[in-house]
Amino acid sequence: MAGAREGSLEAPTRHNLDWKNPDFYDEGKLFAEMERVFDICHGCRRCISLCHSFPVLFDLVDESESMEVDGVKKEDYWKVVDQCYLCDLCFLTKCPYVPPHEWDLDFPHLMLQAKAVKFKKEGASTRDKTLTSTDKVGSLAGIPVVSGIVNALNKNKTFRGILEDGFGVHRDAKLPEYHSKSLRARISPDSGTGAEEAGPTKGKVALFTTCYGNRNDPKSGEDLVAVFRHNDIPVTIADKEKCCGMPKLELGDLEAVANAKDVNIPALARLVDEGWDIVAPVPSCVLMFKQELPLMFPDDPQVAKVRDAIFDPFEYLMLRHKYGKLKTDFKKPLGKVSYHAACHQRVQRIGPKTKEALQLVPDTEIEIIERCSGHDGTYAVKKETHGLSMKIARPVVNKVKQNAPDHYSSDCAMAGHQIANGLDDGSEPEHPISLLRLAYGI
Structure with missing residues (x-):
């Protein structure tokens, strides 16, 4: 790897995704770029605590014969790809080498390209295709009577064991309820x-x-x-x-x-x-x-x-508040709130707007937790990654326990349920917008 140097002080930029170009799906060119990027990541290691992709990568390097990226088998690159769920935090919060830096790293979009190459070559499992077909699953599971059956089965230990063994959905993963009235x-x-x-x-x-x-x-x-x-x-x-x-x-x-x-x-x-x-x-x-x-x-x-x-x-x-158009006629304090900032909200570069809004409520204390919950939507429910997702969520869960709040909340409802799963005390998360409605008393 080239010698260490300062990262760029300019704002990160993203390149357009050239996904219709045949070169985008060239596995040889993909592997060459992955080797280049992995080599830089191996020499930096700032992102080791973000998700499981980086520990997998660094273990592959450290356990190789050369203890460098060139000693890692190309087929093992997929082990890194499979652990990336595109939270985007490495790009926006950790990596000093993102564009416009000359090293031009965009780890999430490189992983996205790899996922696209793999999908084009191999397709996906029935489980993964089903879990990502949210419209179809929601329409079927939301049929009256069917929704009640689905919700009951998802809470049944025997059925969840069968679902894990036959479909690859972890028995301890918290699955969302379905509602017949959308x-x-x-x-x-x-x-x-x-x-x-x-x-x-x-x-x-x-x-x-x-x-x-x-x-x-x-x-x-x-x-x-x-x-x-x-x-x-x-x-x-x-x-x-x-x-x-x-x-x-x-x-x-x-x-x-x-x-x-x-x-x-x-x-x-x-x-x-x-x-x-x-x-x-x-x-x-x-x-x-x-x-x-x-x-x-x-x-x-x-x-x-x-x-x-x-x-x-x-x-x-x-934005409405900035121009005097947000009502602050709050009737109920919220007390102590543990608020988890969702990754995909943080990378929008809008600042902690949820925290700022909730802090307008009198007698309310917001403790913000800026760390990934590890849910992703599918990563937390798969048999092979549920345990890893809960490990990623552990610091968030522990922080909520330490805070002993009156409410805990996340902009991402799935992250909220991941926290509830980690707490395992019968409590339920409340969406920040629900807390604001509670504060308004409407």
Whole structure:
């Protein structure tokens, strides 16, 4: 590896994802780039505590004959790839060699390329294809009566043992509940009249409900709508909606991502043209529209239009607050809150807006935890990685235990349930937007 040097002091930048270029899927060129990047990572090792990819890589190097990257078998590179769930934290919070540095490292997108190469070559297992087909699973599991059966089976130890042995879903992983009445069915759209602009916000929002919010956590979505309407922000929904594509992105199925984009982007772009801003309750979905789709489709003006109009809910509320348009008529203090900042919210580079909003509530103390929960959506439920995910989550869980809060919360509902799984005391997480509704007393 080249000699040590200072990292760049400029803001990190991302290259467009050249996924339609045949060279993108050239395994030889991929391995050459992975060897280059792994060599730099081996000499740095700053990211060792972030996830399991880096300990796997460094163990492979240290146990090789040469104790350098050139001693690692190329087929073992996949062991590193399989542990990356694209949290993006290494790129944004640790690595000093990201673009515009001349070494030009983007570890997450290199892992994404590797996942795409592997998917194109081998496809995916039935389990992985099913777990990432969130729309289809939600529609089936959300059928009345079926949802009750699915929820009951997911809590049954005997069935969970069968599910682990036959399908590869860990018996101790906390699985989400399914609701027969979706969030989209619970929302009565507003007309948008009476909206007041404030700074970059139009004052009326279209809610991208997300597959998780629609079928697994409609309550948080209802709380979001209540909070926004309390602040005189009309709320509507798109005529149609598919999964944002993040689960398929993490699988390396980029064509499936493109198919979802072809449904979502036109519907959302029409709403933007009609003067609506967009919000989504799941950070990964916001990041998909803010970052990943624009990098995959850099020349699509509709993708850019949606990118520029989508907001994290608390980012939106705090922008309104900046211009005097957020109500602070809170009726109930929240006491002590342990707040976990989700990775895919942190990498949006918006700052700790959720913490700032909750701190507006009188007699409320927010203890922020900026560390990955290790959930990812599928990583925490797979038989082979559940234990690793819980190990990654342990510092977060221990911090919540130490804080002994009145409430614990995460912008990512799945991360919240991962914390609950680690606590194993019968407690349940509360989404930050639900806490804000509680504070408003609405």
